[in-house]
Amino acid sequence: AQKITQTQPGMFVQEKEAVTLDCTYDTSDPSYGLFWYKQPSSGEMIFLIYQGSYDQQNATEGRYSLNFQKARKSANLVISASQLGDSAMYFCAMREGNAGGTSYGKLTFGQGTILTVHP
Amino acid sequence: DAGVTQSPTHLIKTRGQHVTLRCSPISGHKSVSWYQQVLGQGPQFIFQYYEKEERGRGNFPDRFSARQFPNYSSELNVNALLLGDSALYLCASSFLTGMGEKLFFGSGTQLSVL
Numbered sequence: 025a026q027k028i029t030q031t032q033p034g035m036f037v038q039e040k041e042a043v044t045l046d047c048t049y050d051t052s053d054p055s056y057g058l059f060w061y062k063q064p065s066s067g068e069m070i071f072l073i074y075q076g077s078y079d080q081q082n083a084t085e086g087r088y089s090l091n092f093q094k095a096r097k098s099a100n101l102v103i104s105a106s107q108l109g110d111s112a113m114y115f116c117a118m119r120e121g122n123a124g125g126t127s128y129g130k131l132t133f134g135q136g137t138i139l140t141v142h143p
Numbered sequence: 144d145a146g147v148t149q150s151p152t153h154l155i156k157t158r159g160q161h162v163t164l165r166c167s168p169i170s171g172h173k174s175v176s177w178y179q180q181v182l183g184q185g186p187q188f189i190f191q192y193y194e195k196e197e198r199g200r201g202n203f204p205d206r207f208s209a210r211q212f213p214n215y216s217s218e219l220n221v222n223a224l225l226l227g228d229s230a231l232y233l234c235a236s237s238f239l240t241g242m243g244e245k246l247f248f249g250s251g252t253q254l255s256v257l
Contacts, residue, residue, distance in 0.1 A: 028185075057244055059246065061248070066250070067231055067250060067251050067253070068248065068249070068250040068251065069186070069233060069235075069248035069251075070248075071245060071246065071247055071248075074244070074245060115185050115186075117185070119244065129174045129175070129176035129191040129193070129198070129199070129235065129237045129244075129246060130176065130188050130191050130199045130201075131176075131178075131186075131188065131246065132188070133185030133186050133187070134185055135184060135185055136184075136185055
């Protein structure tokens with residue numbers, strides 16, 4: 025079974041509007057972390073946001089927020105006020121186990137969603 | 144501070160050759176991970192090193208090996224290259240904060256095997 029599922033191969037959004045990128049995950053480990061990365065055509069993976077499984081509040085980083093629904097095992101990324109520079113591939117990823125434990129630095133990635141922002 | 148740096152940025156090899164890719168983590172980061180990203184897919188975990196010890200290994204053949212040096216930089220070695228090894232190889236360094244783990248990637252090495 026896929027551990028990370030991103031069901032939207034491509035998404036389109038108008039500049040200045042908000043967009044939600046979907047991510048569902050599968051794990052039996054009570055301790056895990058969820059990450060979102062942006063990968064522009066240059067290839068670099070840019071860290072956007074992190075959510076720990078025990079975090080009570082949804083994570084936010086500037087225009088990025090993570091809609092964490094633990095019971096549904098979903099961790100959707102919300103980008104507010106989209107900009108042309110947001111056009112890129114977006115990856116959801118998960119680390120199972122405790123941060124700093126044996127799974128330190130080991131992420132499982134989804135297939136990605138290509139976001140295109142229209143002017 | 145400099146981010147994660149990788150060298151070279153691009154590399155062309157032929158089947159059967161070996162290759163060494165290099166990575167310098169962000170200053171102060173002691174953990175380095177390697178990932179392979181085939182075109183059109185998400186990155187796949189290859190290795191993780193912490194304090195110069197291998198802490199994790201993904202589902203890759205023994206042709207892949209790595210090491211971490213006392214200054215925390217790292218090398219990924221691939222022997223007997225196959226066409227299927229053509230990919231973007233990403234290095235990441237990570238550290239723990241009070242909010243959990245943060246993992247930062249370099250720009251990658253694009254390896255083409257002909």
